[in-house]
Structures are given as structure tokens and as C-alpha cells.
Amino acid sequence: MIIGIDLGTTNSLAAYYDNEGPHIIPNRLGERLTPSVVSVDEDDNFYVGKTAEERMRLYPNTSAAVFKRDMGSDRKYTLGTREFTAEELSSFVLRSLKEDAEEYLGEEVTEAVISVPAYFNDMRRKATKRAGELAGLKVERIISEPTAAAIAYGLYNDEKPAKNLVFDLGGGTLDVSILDYFPPILEVRAVAGDNYLGGEDFTQVIEEMFYKRNKDIVREELSYKELRLIHKAAEDTKKELSENGNTVMKCKVHDAAVTMELDYKDYEKACEELYDRIRIPVKRALADAKLKLSDIDKVVLVGGGTKLTGVRTFVSKLFHTFPDTSINPDEAVALGAAIQGAMKERQQSIREVVLTDVCPFTLGTEVSVELGEGIRESGHYCPIIERNTIIPASRTERFYTIHDDQSKITINVLQGESRMAKNNLELGSMEIEVPKG
Template sequence: MIIGIDLGTTNSLVAVWRDGRAEMIPNALGHHLTPSVVGLDDNGDVLVGLAARERLITHPHLTAAVFKRYMGSDRVTRLGRRDFRPEELSALVLKSLKLDAERYLGEPVEEAVITVPAYFSDAQRKATKIAGQLAGLRVERLVNEPTAAALAYGLHQSEPESRFLVFDLGGGTFDISILELFEGVMEVRASAGDNFLGGEDFTEALIDGFIDAVGRPRGLSDKAATPALYQALRKQAEQAKRALSSNQEAEMQVLHDGQTLSWQINDAAFQRLTEPLLKRLREPIERALRDARLKAIDLDQIVLAGGATRKPLVRKLVAKLFGRMPAMNINPDEVVAMGAAVMAGLKSRDESLNEVVMTDVCPYTLGVEVSEQIAPNRFQAGFFLPIIERNSVVPISREQTVNTIQDRQQALHVRVFQGESRQVKDNIFLGELTIPVPPKPAGEISVTIRFTYDVNGLLEAEMTVEDTGEKHRLVIEENPGVLTPEEIEQRLRELARLKIHPREHLPNATLLARADRLYQQTLGEERQWISSETARFQAVLETQDEERISAARQALKQLLDEVEGESWL
């Protein structure tokens, strides 16, 4: 069985293709969305999802979130006594989804298709595959998120020929893809995006607005002053952001140094705060249209994906840019996971998907560093030589020839980069290889550099010394921040020693974490009420009577809902 996974910045989802359709898989709490949050409980056991997210405020030193943004880097997050890399935290989320799928399907799951932002770099894609490996999953296929969204919409069954744009704004990343359907083939024409633009940035804008409006006058000038205060601000900002999706006004309120700080914000003020973010949404759209050689009027449909597209101001921007309302007939939170399930069905050669043909593109330019002659016998290094241009259809193989620039040069140092800038210092370094060459006069030794880029977005470089025929191959694995095979084995052993909080106890653990958070956030009689009701629930847990526990859990949940409203995902 192959499952499809949307590994998101804010939330992750898992789905499966069976009986001719994509089917969402619920987690232990019965939800389709699993917050991409990992933490340790008081016993040191691993918590994943809502139970972990509820402890972000009360136990910030034991909880991690938004780690997808650091995939492919060597950043570490310390939880308790142990450091975790982004791949390991993502692996724990993937493992939780794998267990949910196995429980739901009633059979082992060993393989997954995982979605990634279209603009994810080579290093980030490799890190995602490693996270799957650490979770016990074989990941032979990565699929770009907007491509998955297009598959989920079933646009391969629409008009015989059509062009459409997928606008995918998730929790932490933004992707644009323009696709064309003709003669039963769905072809990606162009992709663009921003790996550091998403719903989380709109939340941060509200936090900054709160501090500027009411924080600084009351001595709160640094949102990161304490982890607990920052997480409290984040929760209030997230709730305000969601409230503004359906109301004209919202309120943020936090307790700081014994005083309650309150701030009312309306829709117009929110739009002013987020105007810089809205401007950043425009540039990738314009680039994708230019690369596809299309105008907005040439598009037949605009498709929304990603939870952040729920915001009215985002939908208004899309409608204004394209002069029409976007398609919104599938839950934007689930559309990418459903597309991943379609791709899983294609990979398993499901008969109901025989007629679907999908092509994709390389979303960024790949090349090497070269030296350029700036005067007689004078060269300057640091320039970018493109080999595979962005938005080339994949899989693809392209080559360029370079020459030595010094007499009796004995080696050629090849440095591989990704990006669009003329100078490599402004692009992303991917890897390097030193090639020995015969010592001859400058310019007499030529090396052919061939790049091959596959459907998963992974790059292989081959260098051939023309004088000798000697070949040197570089699979870009030694990216800064990407684990080596030896390190992966070590991390697998370390993760295997971690104890995962029992899945069947997660509903209780989640509720207790929420009660603990609300106890810390409230005062007076309300606080004592929460305390006594929580103690009563814990006493029922000791009986191990599932029927009584279920009734008590529902009663405590209703009480907590009265205090803060229903919990959100």
C-alpha cells in the first residue's frame, strides 16, 4: 500500500487512493489535520500533533514547530536533553501519520509519496526523502504541491484543452504553477514561489502589530523575551487571524507582568499590516506568467490550495489580479494531500488512473561557477553559468563546456549552484567536485559538464575531461546540512530509542495539555474551576474504565470550550 502525505509547515495530512477516489485518513483524534508540532511529555515520551501544540505555551522548551522551514539546513532544536535536526522532527510527524494510516487501513504501510513546495531546493528535497527514511517509509516519489493540487481537482477530466494556475499558499511556503491540459496530458508550463512566505508570516505580522500598538507602551518590546510569552502571542494572533476570516474585528489578549494587554484589530488594519506580504505574493505570479509566455486573460481557471488561502484578503487579491473568482470547491487544507493520494495511485498503477499523464518542470536554474575575462590575462571568479534553465520540462539532461584559464593548470574546481542571479554569491550552493586535468597551456583542456535533473527534483552532475575521456560523477548529496548515509544510520538508531506516547492515550493527553494551558492563562474562579475539573478527569483516568473516561473526557472538553471556544486546527 502506498500512501500520499502532505508534509506541511503548520499541519500535515495523509490520504490514500482506493476504490477509484482519494480518501483522507483521520488521526487518533479523528481529525484529518495533524499539527506539525513535536514535543516531549513529562515522562520524556514523544508527542506529535495537537497534544504537542497545546504544550507550546506551557512547555516551550520541550516543544518544536515550524521546522519545515529549516529542512535542508544543519539547524538543531533542543528538546529536553537531546538535539533534533529538522529531518528528525519531520520524521516523527511522518511516523505518526504512518501509524494512523496503518491503523485505518488495517495493513502495514511501507511506501509514501510526499509533497514538497515546488520551489524547494535540491537540499530540501533530499532532506524530505531522508525524513521519510527515518520514519520507516520508502519515498521514491516527491511531487510538487501545486501539481498535486491540480491532480486533486481532477482537471485532467475537464475541457479537452485548458490552461490553469494553481495558487498554493500554505503555512510556510508559497507556490505558483501554471499547467496546460491538451490531448490527455497535464503539463506544468512554469513554476515560481517563495519558500519563506505563508500563513505563519501573517501571524507574525499580527504579533508585531500587537507589540507596536499596546506592547511597547507597557514595557513589552521584544516578542521573543520569553518562549512562553511568544507562544501565547502566537496563539492569540492565530485566533485573531482566523476570526478576521469571517468577522470585521478581532481581539488579542495576553497576560504580561501581571497586567492584561488587549488589542482590537479590524480587517482594514490587518490589510495594512500585511500589505508587504501581499506585495510579495505578486512577484512569483508575474514571473510564472512571463516564463509561460501567457497573460492572466489566457488562463481558464484559478485554483486555490493551502489553508492560508481561506483569508478573504488573499482571495480578494487573487480575484483582483486575475479578474475572476478562483475555484474553491475542494477544502484548501486537504487538496494537496488528496493530490498526493492520486499520485500514489498512479505509482501503484491503479486501473482507474490509467489515462492520467503528468509532466513537471525544474522550477529554478541550475549551473556552475565560472571565471570571466575582465581584461587581457585577467579573470574574475564568481559568475554563474546556467546549464539547466528554470521551468525546463523534467526529466532533463543538459551540458555546457568549460576550459582551463591558467597555463599548466592541474585541476578544475567545479562548484554547483541553484538560483537566478548573475553572481553565485547570491545563489544557493549545492555541492562541489575537484577534477584532475592534464597540465597544458590555458584553454587547451576542455571539460564537458552534464546536468541530469529527475522527476523528484534531484540533480546529478557528470564531468568529462575531453583530452583523456575520464569521467567524474557528482550526485549532489554532500549539500550543506544534508545528512550522509552514515549519519542517517546513526539517527535511525537514536530515533528508535525514543519512546512514542501511546496512540490510544493521545485524546486524553491532548485534553490535559489544553487544560494545563488554560489554567496558566486564566485567573480567579475560572482558574480554580479548570483545576478542580481537571483533577476530577484525572481521577477517572485512574479507573481505566473506558466508558467512564470517554464521558468524562467529553465533559471536560465542553467546559474548556466554554472558556475559550472550540479548539482550532
């Protein structure tokens, strides 16, 4: 069986598909969400999920969270005396989900479809796949989170063509994807996003308000444990604000109780910068798809961040329509990944759909540009496959050697949007011998 996994910044979860449809797999505690937190004790025993989250309050120096944001980077997290990359920490979360699935389903689980933000670059996607392999899984496919959510919502089940926008605000990332459906093809038309904007940022707004109102509390003088306690209090306050409006934030600092009354309107005003950042990928996705807001037939909300009242209100006003929230935003991606797994297994109970995706970033190569009068400048970026090109794709460009009788050329394959080669991600390079001339 191929399970579907939503490897999230804040929470992760798994799902499977049977003849009755997709189902969330509860973890060993009977809960549907597993916090993406890892902790280790002095005997090198590892903990994942809620237990690790609880340990993080007591032993913050041997615990880690929100590491998905560093997937594919060289950053190391120190847990006690050992160091781990985000890729390695993610493998612990994936292994825990794998073990929970095996316990619940009563069979060995060796294959999975794992979701990633649509705006993850090649390095981050490969790191996610390696994390799955470290966890003992054969990763059948890395699927973009909005595409998985679209599958879960059954956007491919309508008989009429439609243009859908999936707004995915998770714990640490934002994806905006526009999908065209013309039976039986579900085509990703454009994606845009922000890998450093999510529900965590709305929590940090409350933290900043807390420090501004309590000037006698200096952040740099607090222990890591106290910082985590304040962060947890801010997280709880964010949820209460969304449910009840005004509330009071309560926490302990230097063994003293500290409170802060918080007005919903003040909080929303403080979040205006985040809402401005949300507008940017929305506009970019629409522009790349050559569409207007009025062209969108349906808006779907995905990700825990979209459960915030302010976010839902903002999206409703932005698109002049009430978004579809018929599926739990926390679960849509995992359910869609499970359906994709069933499609790969060709289960008879599922309707086949042709999925097409796009290249989220421009692909090109490094070139030398002639500026005139025999002057050349190297280090320029030449785009070949533009971002949001439907893949697979093939493009041809003609280049010339710099010097006469040059026998070799080096081709650097790059990914990114900057005009300068050094500012883009290098995917690889190759050296090719060419005929002199």
C-alpha cells in the same frame, strides 16, 4: 499501499486511494489535520500533533513548531536537553501519520508520496526524503504541492487543453505554478514562490499591531511561554477577522488580561506589504511562462492561508475571476499525492496522465571569466539549464582550461540565480583529468 502525505508547515495530513477515489486518513483523535508540532517530556517521551500543540503552551522550551521553513538547513532546535534538525523533527510527524494510517487502514504502510513546495531547492527536497526514511517510509516520489493539488482537482480530466494556475499559500510557504494540460499530458510550465511567506506571516501582522498598541508590553521582557500565548491569541484573532470582520484580541500578559480591538480594514492595510510580496512570484511565473493574466483559464486555491477572506479577495481582484475552491484547500495536496501513489501502483480505476515537471532553479557551474588584457576573475556563475526548463533535460556547453598543459579541472555544480557562484547552492563537485594541451 502507497499513501499520500502533505507535510505542512502548520498542519500535516495523509490520504489513501481506493476504487471510490482518494480519502483523507483521520488521525488517532479522529481529526483530519495533525498540527506539525513536536514536544518531548522529561522522560524522553515524544508527542506529535494536537497533544504537542497543547504542551507547547505549557512547556514551550521542550516543543517546536514551524520547523519546515528550516528543512535542509543546519539550524538546530533545542527541546529540553536535546537538539534536533528540522529534518529529524519532520520525521516524528511523518512517523505519527504513518502509524495513524496503519491503525485506520488495518495494514502495514511502508511507502508514501510526500509533497514539498514547488520552490524547494535540491537540498530541501533531499532532506524531506530523508525525513520520510527516518520515519520508516520508502519515499516513492517527492511531488510538488501545486502539481499534487492539480491532480486532486482533476485538471487532467477535461478533454480540452487548458492553462491553469495553482495558487498555494500554506502556513509558511507560497507557491505559484502554471500548468498546461493537453490530453493526456499535464505539464508544469513555470513555478515561482517564496519559502518565507505564508499564513504565519499574516498572524505576525496581528502580533506587531498588538505590540505597537501596547507599548508598555516589551517583547524582549516576556517569557517564551507568554510569547507563545500572544501568538496563539493572534492566530485565533486572524481566523475571527476572516469570519466575522471586526473582533477583539484577548490574551494574558504578566497574569493580567489584555485586549485589543481590531478593525478588519486596519488589518488589511497592515497586510499590504504581504500582498505586494505575493505579486512578485505571480508576475515571475507568468513572465517565465510567457503568458498574460488573461491567458489563464482557471485559478485554483490551495493551502490553509487561502481560507483567509483578504487573500481570496486579493487573488480574485488580481486575476479578475473567482478562483476554484471546490476542494478544501487544506486537503487538496494530500488527496493529489494519494492519487499519484495510485498511479504508481497502476490502479485500474484511475485515469493515467503523463506528468512533466520543471527545474525550479537554474543549474550551472562555476567559471573563470576573462576581463581583458590577460586579467581573469574566478567565482562567476555560468547558467546551463535555465529555471523552469522542463525536466528531464540535457544541455551541452563548451569550456576551456585556464592554463596551458592543465591536467585536471574541478567542476562545481550549482543551483541558483545569482551571477556570483558563492551566492548559489552547491549541489556537488567533481574532479576530472583532461589531456594536457
